[in-house]
Amino acid sequence: xxxxxxxxxxxxxxxxxxxxxxxxxxxxEPDAACRGWFARTAASLGLRTDCxxxxxxxxxxxxxxxxxxxxxxxxxxxxxxxxxxxxxxPLGIVSAFASIAQLRNEGFLPARPxxxxxxxxEEGGRFGVACLGSRLLAGLVDPxxxxxxxxxxxxxxxxxxxxxxxxPALIGPDEKLLAGIGAYVELHIEQxxxxxxxxxxxxxxxxIWPHGRWRLDFTGRADHAGTTRLPDRRDPMLPFAATxxxxxxxxxxxxxxxTFGKVIAEPGAANxxxxxxxxxxxxxxxxxxxxxxxVAAVSEVAAEAAAMHGVGFELRQxxxxxLVSFDQVLRDRIAGVLAxxxxxxxxxxxxxxxxAGVLAxxxxxxxxxxRNPTGVSHSPAEHAEPADCExxxxxxxTVLADLAGx
Amino acid sequence: xxxxxxxxxxxxxxxxxxxxxxxxxxxxEPDAACRGWFARTAASLGLRTDCxxxxxxxxxxxxxxxxxxxxxxxxxxxxxxxxxxxxxxPLGIVSAFASIAQLRNEGFLPARPxxxxxxxxEEGGRFGVACLGSRLLAGLVDPxxxxxxxxxxxxxxxxxxxxxxxxPALIGPDEKLLAGIGAYVELHIEQxxxxxxxxxxxxxxxxIWPHGRWRLDFTGRADHAGTTRLPDRRDPMLPFAATxxxxxxxxxxxxxxxTFGKVIAEPGAANxxxxxxxxxxxxxxxxxxxxxxxVAAVSEVAAEAAAMHGVGFELRQxxxxxLVSFDQVLRDRIAGVLAxxxxxxxxxxxxxxxxAGVLAxxxxxxxxxxRNPTGVSHSPAEHAEPADCExxxxxxxTVLADLAGx
Numbered sequence: 001x002x003x004x005x006x007x008x009x010x011x012x013x014x015x016x017x018x019x020x021x022x023x024x025x026x027x028x029e030p031d032a033a034c035r036g037w038f039a040r041t042a043a044s045l046g047l048r049t050d051c052x053x054x055x056x057x058x059x060x061x062x063x064x065x066x067x068x069x070x071x072x073x074x075x076x077x078x079x080x081x082x083x084x085x086x087x088x089x090p091l092g093i094v095s096a097f098a099s100i101a102q103l104r105n106e107g108f109l110p111a112r113p114x115x116x117x118x119x120x121x122e123e124g125g126r127f128g129v130a131c132l133g134s135r136l137l138a139g140l141v142d143p144x145x146x147x148x149x150x151x152x153x154x155x156x157x158x159x160x161x162x163x164x165x166x167x168p169a170l171i172g173p174d175e176k177l178l179a180g181i182g183a184y185v186e187l188h189i190e191q192x193x194x195x196x197x198x199x200x201x202x203x204x205x206x207x208i209w210p211h212g213r214w215r216l217d218f219t220g221r222a223d224h225a226g227t228t229r230l231p232d233r234r235d236p237m238l239p240f241a242a243t244x245x246x247x248x249x250x251x252x253x254x255x256x257x258x259t260f261g262k263v264i265a266e267p268g269a270a271n272x273x274x275x276x277x278x279x280x281x282x283x284x285x286x287x288x289x290x291x292x293x294x295v296a297a298v299s300e301v302a303a304e305a306a307a308m309h310g311v312g313f314e315l316r317q318x319x320x321x322x323l324v325s326f327d328q329v330l331r332d333r334i335a336g337v338l339a340x341x342x343x344x345x346x347x348x349x350x351x352x353x354x355x356a357g358v359l360a361x362x363x364x365x366x367x368x369x370x371r372n373p374t375g376v377s378h379s380p381a382e383h384a385e386p387a388d389c390e391x392x393x394x395x396x397x398t399v400l401a402d403l404a405g406x
Numbered sequence: 407x408x409x410x411x412x413x414x415x416x417x418x419x420x421x422x423x424x425x426x427x428x429x430x431x432x433x434x435e436p437d438a439a440c441r442g443w444f445a446r447t448a449a450s451l452g453l454r455t456d457c458x459x460x461x462x463x464x465x466x467x468x469x470x471x472x473x474x475x476x477x478x479x480x481x482x483x484x485x486x487x488x489x490x491x492x493x494x495x496p497l498g499i500v501s502a503f504a505s506i507a508q509l510r511n512e513g514f515l516p517a518r519p520x521x522x523x524x525x526x527x528e529e530g531g532r533f534g535v536a537c538l539g540s541r542l543l544a545g546l547v548d549p550x551x552x553x554x555x556x557x558x559x560x561x562x563x564x565x566x567x568x569x570x571x572x573x574p575a576l577i578g579p580d581e582k583l584l585a586g587i588g589a590y591v592e593l594h595i596e597q598x599x600x601x602x603x604x605x606x607x608x609x610x611x612x613x614i615w616p617h618g619r620w621r622l623d624f625t626g627r628a629d630h631a632g633t634t635r636l637p638d639r640r641d642p643m644l645p646f647a648a649t650x651x652x653x654x655x656x657x658x659x660x661x662x663x664x665t666f667g668k669v670i671a672e673p674g675a676a677n678x679x680x681x682x683x684x685x686x687x688x689x690x691x692x693x694x695x696x697x698x699x700x701v702a703a704v705s706e707v708a709a710e711a712a713a714m715h716g717v718g719f720e721l722r723q724x725x726x727x728x729l730v731s732f733d734q735v736l737r738d739r740i741a742g743v744l745a746x747x748x749x750x751x752x753x754x755x756x757x758x759x760x761x762a763g764v765l766a767x768x769x770x771x772x773x774x775x776x777r778n779p780t781g782v783s784h785s786p787a788e789h790a791e792p793a794d795c796e797x798x799x800x801x802x803x804t805v806l807a808d809l810a811g812x
Contacts, residue, residue: 021628021673081673081675081677081678082673082674082675082678083628083672083673083681084673084678088630123675123677124676124677125675128676130677190633191630191632191633191634192630192633192634192635193638209632211632213676213677221782221785221787222489222782222784222785222786222787223781223782223783223784223785224494224597224598224757224758224782224783224784224785225663225665225667225688225690225784226597226615226617226663226688226690226756226757226758226759227596227597227598227663227756227757227758227781227783228597228598228663228781228782228783229598230654230657230658230663232599232781235654235665237650237665237666237667237669238650238651238654240647240650241646241647241648241650241651242647242651244643244644244646244647245644245647245648245651248636248641248644251636252636257631257632257633257634257635257636259631259641259643259677259678259679260643260671261631261643261671261674261675261676261677261678261679261680262671262674262675262676263643263669263671265666265667265668265669266489267427267487267488267489267490268488268667268668269487269488269490269529269531269667269668269784270530270534270619270667270668270686270688271487271529271530271536271619271665271667271688271784272487272488272490272665272667272784272785273665273667273784274667275489275785280676282631282632282676282677284631284632350632350633351632351633352630352632352633353632375629375633375634375635375638376627376628376629376630376634377629377630377633377634378628378629378630378631378675378677378678378679379627379628379629379630379678379681380628381627381628
């Protein structure tokens with residue numbers, strides 16, 4: 001089974017025919033179709049599929065756990081952001097299956113179990129917490145809190161899982177599963193164009209910038225847009241606007257990144273002043289101390305602008321991931337074996353969060369990146385050339401053969 | 407049947423238990439319940455209910471049309487903005503029925519037919535065009551355009567009407583109906599606090615500021631919030647933010663009003679740069695030439711900020727209502743008869759659009775306003791004191807007795 005065949009099978013699932021983008025939110029119909037594809041593909045490769053209590057999928061070549069050498073796991077995620085690209089997530093899983101198919105063809109006999117993982121809700125696109133599946137596995141999110149997370153229609157994670165035939169009572173850390181894993185290597189499309197600038201098809205991850213998400217609530221007073229005098233207004237849209245501009249300025253000042261990609265004005269009538277505006281700040285920086293400065297600068301402008309307009313303001317951290325440095329021994333071994341195989345793979349950092357970054361807190365993890373010529377991601381325009389995808393499969397095959405071969 | 411009894415019957419329909427606000431969009435279930443209330447109330451007062459081809463309701467005391475003296479119509483609308491107040495619209499209709507009940511009790515014999523009208527989609531809350539029912543009646547909106555208007559779920563007006571048992575083929579101007587009407591007097595809660603400042607319970611409308619709605623589309627490029635370098639971004643949120651601040655500045659500079667109450671960022675993910683931001687500008691001014699200056703200033707800033715961020719920008723006028731001066735003869739007659747009855751009612755202008763403003767293009771119209779102590783409207787906090795509502799009913803009764811009595 002070639003990479004191209006596997007890729008073509010998954011490609012239509014959850015695609016928006018108008019935009020060409022993907023809507024693969026966890027525990028929806030497209031998600032179920034992705035899971036079906038995962039299980040069928042695993043079966044055709046002679047792998048056994050498990051679903052853990054958090055909804056993460058695992059396909060096993062060999063049996064991990066007590067009595068076995070620690071397993072080598074690769075994988076990524078199948079869910080997408082709203083109208084996302086085809087590569088972010090699925091590339092790692094399709095490449096994993098393609099690598100295993102190639103190892104099988106070559107008659108490779110693994111000395112350790114090899115696993116393919118598909119982590120659920122990596123994007124947080126439905127329930128708002130990024131890397132939810134891996135965070136739950138690693139015991140980094142409280143199970144009760146997770147069960148109560150709700151999507152924009154008010155459906156909780158617990159009821160969404162129940163509707164998909166999963167028991168939400170099983171949500172929580174899985175120490176036995178983690179204990180059986182010796183290393184996790186995630187292959188992912190680069191979400192940026194650093195590799196392109198270096199002329200390299202693949203790269204090895206160095207670490208992940210500290211990053212987080214903050215929710216800003218501006219509470220004003222709904223009023224008639226046509227009759228309320230300007231001085232009588234408490235319009236929350238105005239401090240939000242000032243804050244969005246301040247965030248870009250703070251990011252520029254500190255060499256960081258800051259984005260407002262989600263904003264909800266309530267009640268949302270064109271002829272009424274908003275009662276409230278809710279906005280989400282995504283901020284990332286090379287160091288946590290710099291990130292603190294960015295968020296403090298944004299918060300200060302927001303509070304001042306809100307006060308000036310008689311508007312209430314609250315800021316709440318919704319998620320935070322500290323600086324992740326991938327396992328140096330594992331990273332150097334991967335870079336070394338790729339170099340020995342003639343597969344050039346420079347080491348590079350990233351601003352994007354990944355399940356590998358979450359799991360780095362518990363087990364040795366590493367990442368392989370595949371060149372993204374435009375750097376565009378989280379968009380229908382996200383793209384990687386077929387030859388670069390093949391180079392990714394070849395690199396992953398080399399790495400798996402090395403790590404699981406002895 | 408007293409005002410208080412009629413008011414209490416309608417009050418629960420479409421109310422949000424959490425906010426206390428109203429969701430009465432046209433051709434929805436709450437709208438059907440409002441229409442049922444209208445027909446039952448009319449029947450209990452011995453009035454005959456009609457629904458015209460545009461979905462506007464009419465309750466008749468007497469029979470308008472050829473062979474009859476021209477009718478006196480009063481009324482307002484039953485639909486609401488999202489999470490709107492209880493008074494905006496319904497106050498005029500409840501007051502109309504209460505006035506007719508009082509005239510009946512007093513044994514009044516009308517020399518002309520008296521009608522109560524409930525115009526559909528006055529707020530434009532579902533299909534985006536304010537005063538849609540009265541505009542269609544008056545021939546000011548093309549019927550095909552109206553049939554194709556769609557709500558945020560993509561449901562067209564035609565299919566919404568069909569689902570409610572109405573034939574959308576009947577949409578369009580109704581010259582026969584208009585020809586039978588001698589005057590339209592709309593009672594409405596004031597959407598501002600001018601009457602409160604004057605210490606008056608009721609007022610008579612002078613005119614309506616020119617006003618309109620413009621849609622602004624900022625088209626950028628979706629991208630990953632965590633990896634896209636600031637100079638590589640085409641983030642439409644930033645020119646929108648600059649434009650929202652510019653609109654307030656332009657309104658301040660020109661003694662006008664400008665509001666962004668509705669904004670939609672797509673795809674709306676917290677960890678993705680938006681592909682596009684759509685925003686709606688509501689602007690009003692004492693004169694059309696001033697309104698032009700405000701919109702030009704907003705548009706200039708928007709275009710400049712969009713260009714600076716590599717973002718596309720388009721501005722489209724969605725609606726425009728020129729300056730409306732109510733019929734002076736009718737206005738002076740109403741002010742005179744109220745003064746003679748000892749019902750103090752100062753004359754005042756408004757920035758809000760009303761069906762009376764639309765119909766002023768075709769028939770003599772006038773408005774009565776009821777004091778709003780806080781001026782808050784289009785909000786659950788909208789309020790009028792019961793005594794002021796009673797004063798409104800008394801004034802409307804005086805006016806109807808005068809206009810229909812000879």
